[in-house]
Amino acid sequence: MSSSDHVVSLEGVNVHFEEEQGFLDVFSDPETVRAVDDISLEIAENDVVALVGESGCGKTTLGKTAIGVQRPTGGTVHYRGQDIWAAKDERNPEIPFDEVRKSLQIIHQDPGSSLNPNKSVRHSLSSPLQVTHPEMDTFERRERIYEMLERVGMTPPDDYANRFPHQLSGGEKQRIALIRALLMNPDLILADEAVSALDVSLRIDMMDLMLELQEAFNTSYLFISHNLSNASYLAGKADGRIGIMYLGELVEIGPVDEVLANPQHPYTKVLMWATPDLHPDVERDTDSPLRTIDVPDPKNPPAGCRFHTRCPKAREACKTAPPTTAVGDKHTTRCYRALEDHDYWDSPTLDE
Ligand SMILES: Nc1ncnc2c1ncn2[C@@H]1O[C@H](COP(=O)(O)OP(=O)(O)OP(=O)(O)O)[C@@H](O)[C@H]1O
Secondary structure (H helix, E strand, C coil): CHHCCEEEEEEEEEEEEEEEECCCHHCCCCCEEEEEEEEEEEEECEEEEECCCCCCCHHHHHHHHHCCCCCCEEEEECCCCCEEHHHHHCCCCCHHHHHHHHHHECCCCCCCCCCCCCHHHHHHHHHHHHHHCCCCCCCHHHHHHHHHHHHCCCCCCHHHHHHCHHHHHHHHHHHHHHHHHCCCCEEEEEECCCCCCCHHHHHHHHHHHHHHHHHHHHHEEEECCHHHHHHHHHHHCCCEEEEEEEEEEEEEEEEHHHHHHCCCCHHHHHHHHHHHHCCCCCCCCCCCCCCCCCCCCCCCCCCCCCCCCCCCCHHHHHHHCCCCCCEEEEEEEEEEEHCCHHHHHHEHHHHH
């Protein structure tokens, strides 16, 4: 597959934020938060990739970088072979930046934030149609909006079309946000914790709806969640991949079934241990496998493998950074344990 066949491809992407110091620290250098470090990721058409990791590991920053909302401080991001930021900076790019941004949409955890509280559902859904189908008249737009509302179970559609966001439940708002994004005919939707705020009973419904509409609209999803169970459900059902992030790095990625059946990175195993509903029948240790529960400061991440300070399998060798290693079809990890002949195996275990 060439890079233009991918909807989005990230190559060696870094996003480092310079944090200004407080008033009393005016003379010290700004501190750098390494939110995303050296991540490469390709998203194809009709693809589903779910990113999982604990709060602050860089999921949102990576997602926003993939859709051209966040400019990387290193590496490149391409949309259908066109460098997104070159498109913004150049006069006559092959694919203009506006078009790139239209093709890469986002739905947030709080759907209220993407819906204008003063605009009716009809109005919120008309705007994207006016952009993508300027030839449609008011009647045709209304038909299309009603059809979409019916499709997502919001009936009678004329009633819902006239409602304002405060007259909708959380699940209904999220469905409107999803339709709104889909009506832009996007190639990729970043769904950032899009089901996390919903009642547990509604999450599966929302994810099923996302998948059903994915087929109809021919779109891809980059789904972000701190919940391994939700991420595995969505990406698993779509035959997609799951990516595990830790402190700004993508430590493992691969097809869902393979990663869950054969996790390679100790952090993936820890996340699985912390998600007992993935395999409710399997007995598990009650003690945390982590060496320490303290999460390192992202302004000063551990040298070498970033997980080594907490990793139950850490050895002296882990104080240097492991390379990304292929362990199966589309399955990679960043851990020395994936390298059979590495010095890691003869290296002493780390003291407590
Ligand atoms: N604009 C910014 N300026 C400075 N630091 C930032 C900025 N945006 C994010 N960060 C920092 O970058 C790191 C990654 O944040 P990010 O929101 O991407 O993580 P996350 O995994 O999505 O977390 P959460 O699930 O809590 O949203 C955090 O340490 C965060 O504080």
